[in-house]
Amino acid sequence: xxxxxxxxxxxxxxxxxxxxxxxxxxxxxxxxxxxxxxxxxxxxxxxxxxxxxxxxxxxxxxxxxxxxxxxxxxxxxxxxxxxxxxxxxxxxxxxxxxxxxxxxxxxxxxxxxxxxxxxxxxxxxxxxxxxxxxxxxxxxxxxxxxxxxxxxxxxxxxxxxxxxxxxxxxxxxxxxxxxxxxxxxxxxxxxxxxxxxxxxxxxxxxxxxxxxxxxxxxxxxxxxxxxxxxxxxxxxxxxxxx
Numbered sequence: 646x647x648x649x650x651x652x653x654x655x656x657x658x659x660x661x662x663x664x665x666x667x668x669x670x671x672x673x674x675x676x677x678x679x680x681x682x683x684x685x686x687x688x689x690x691x692x693x694x695x696x697x698x699x700x701x702x703x704x705x706x707x708x709x710x711x712x713x714x715x716x717x718x719x720x721x722x723x724x725x726x727x728x729x730x731x732x733x734x735x736x737x738x739x740x741x742x743x744x745x746x747x748x749x750x751x752x753x754x755x756x757x758x759x760x761x762x763x764x765x766x767x768x769x770x771x772x773x774x775x776x777x778x779x780x781x782x783x784x785x786x787x788x789x790x791x792x793x794x795x796x797x798x799x800x801x802x803x804x805x806x807x808x809x810x811x812x813x814x815x816x817x818x819x820x821x822x823x824x825x826x827x828x829x830x831x832x833x834x835x836x837x838x839x840x841x842x843x844x845x846x847x848x849x850x851x852x853x854x855x856x857x858x859x860x861x862x863x864x865x866x867x868x869x870x871x872x873x874x875x876x877x878x879x880x881x882x883x884x885x886x887x
Contacts, residue, residue: 669868670731670858671723671840675701675711683721684713687843690720690757693780697845704852705743706797713853715748715845722754723858728840731858736802736841737865739816739854742794745769746849751777752804753836761836762844763802763811763829765792772828774809776835788829797854802841803827807834823862 673686678701683689689698697717704710713721722728732753742748742765749764762775762782774786790813792798797816802809809831812822843853859865 668860668864670728670734670860671725671856672858672868673723673856674854675713678711680711686724687713687721688724690722690754690842692718692720692757694718695847699843699845702852704854705741705795710854713843715843715849715851715853717845717849718847719845720751720754720757720842721844722751722840722842723856725840730838731840732838733805734841734858734860735862735865736800736804736856736858738800738856739797740800741797741852742769742792743850743852744794744848746846746851748846748849748851749844750800750802751842751844752802752839754839754842755836759836760839760842761809761833763809764844764846765790769793772811772813774811774829774831774833776833778835785833786829786831788827790828807832809833 675684678685680701680703682701683698684701695718697719699713699715699719699721701711702714704712736752745767747764747766749762751760751762754760758777758780760777762777765772769792770789772788772790773784776783776785786809798813799816801812801822810827811829812825813828814820814822814825841858857865857868
């Protein structure tokens with residue numbers, strides 16, 4: 646019990662420091678949400694091409710774990726103070742595809758029709774970055790990362806200035822992202838700031854978990870030191886609530 650209290654105290658201190666410095670912009674593991682409901686820490690955006698909801702579901706590989714599940718076109722961004730001013734950040738999360746689809750992510754979101762979009766394409770090899778502007782898609786970069794359905798991967802987006810980098814690796818891999826090269830890179834400043842977001846697609850089923858948005862790689866190292874997966878987000882949420 647004393648050991649647990651010491652760990653909790655350390656986590657509490659770290660979280661308050663992160664909140665005070667603003668370096669941890671957002672974190673969510675969906676564990677405080679109810680199965681079948683929309684993720685409570687996310688806002689649903691109205692999108693011209695569709696407005697399906699993203700819901701909380703059991704992890705197909707671990708029924709004790711909760712995840713966000715996409716089953717159609719739907720856009721969601723974090724409910725976070727100052728999100729419109731997020732410009733340079735690192736976004737890391739776990740991602741699993743159930744079928745061969747081009748479910749994606751969005752970032753530097755100005756609104757539902759103005760943002761960058763990154764997705765794993767059909768065929769389970771290509772990863773591409775697009776802009777969405779005035780109802781039109783424009784491809785700005787493409788890379789390759791052979792992947793499989795039904796496998797958890799960890800995704801990292803580095804967005805700094807005009808530079809975009811996307812990394813992927815299997816979640817159970819011991820390889821550090823610092824030892825990998827980007828799967829896809831781009832140099833584009835169409836959108837200057839705005840939050841990240843989840844995006845579903847028609848017929849595409851995928852799962853998101855352990856969302857973390859920070860300002861620097863050191864912030865991620867600090868979180869990993871206290872094992873944020875499934876732990877820190879819950880504690881952080883309780884602290885904010887109280």
